[in-house]
Amino acid sequence: MADQLVVAAVLVDDLEHPTRALGARRFAPESLAGRWELPGGKVEPGEEPLAALHRELDEELGITVEVGDELVPRGGPGTTWPLTSGLAMRVWWCVVRTGIPEAGAAHDALAWVDKVSINDLAWLDPDLPVVDAIAAALTSPGLTAPPD
Numbered sequence: 813m814a815d816q817l818v819v820a821a822v823l824v825d826d827l828e829h830p831t832r833a834l835g836a837r838r839f840a841p842e843s844l845a846g847r848w849e850l851p852g853g854k855v856e857p858g859e860e861p862l863a864a865l866h867r868e869l870d871e872e873l874g875i876t877v878e879v880g881d882e883l884v885p886r887g888g889p890g891t892t893w894p895l896t897s898g899l900a901m902r903v904w905w906c907v908v909r910t911g912i913p914e915a916g917a918a919h920d921a922l923a924w925v926d927k928v929s930i931n932d933l934a935w936l937d938p939d940l941p942v943v944d945a946i947a948a949a950l951t952s953p954g955l956t957a958p959p960d
């Protein structure tokens with residue numbers, strides 16, 4: 813059987829020159845409580861992945877977003893990131909369009925982290941390769957972004 817698809821957002825301050833990304837801390841189930849993840853969730857049967865992403869961000873954080881490029885694993889083979897068995901995740905860069913992210917139904921804390929502090933969060937184990945890719949793409953806050 814195909815993996816159940818999970819969709820998630822790397823919410824950043826700027827799609828062109830991201831310096832900060834949002835982590836969200838789960839409080840359930842107990843096995844995942846206290847660990848950090850990218851906001852998102854499971855795609856429902858018959859639902860388009862991006863529709864699921866917008867739905868989850870509205871439900872979990874109370875925001876609407878502009879979706880940018882997809883963050884895909886370097887070297888492939890596909891566009892999904894493996895999670896625990898039976899689950900695979902697709903991830904998109906996003907910026908907030910309306911609302912201010914607030915921990916709600918799924919999380920008990922949110923944190924904006926930069927290229928360095930992103931490694932201080934206790935991410936879910938399967939997220940570590942995703943977090944490496946995010947950290948590599950974030951610009952150090954102290955550095956001036958290259959001219960357009």
Ligand SMILES: Nc1nc2c([nH]c(=O)n2[C@H]2C[C@H](O)[C@@H](COP(=O)(O)OP(=O)(O)OP(=O)(O)O)O2)c(=O)[nH]1
Nearest residue numbers: 818820849850851852853854895896899936938939
């Ligand atoms: N949202 C999200 N889930 C992740 C990440 N990393 C990771 O291993 N997961 C796992 C945790 C969960 O087992 C699964 C996502 O399920 P979920 O519980 O968030 O999904 P959901 O909001 O649709 O909730 P439900 O229908 O299962 O109640 O994927 C991540 O970065 N973001």
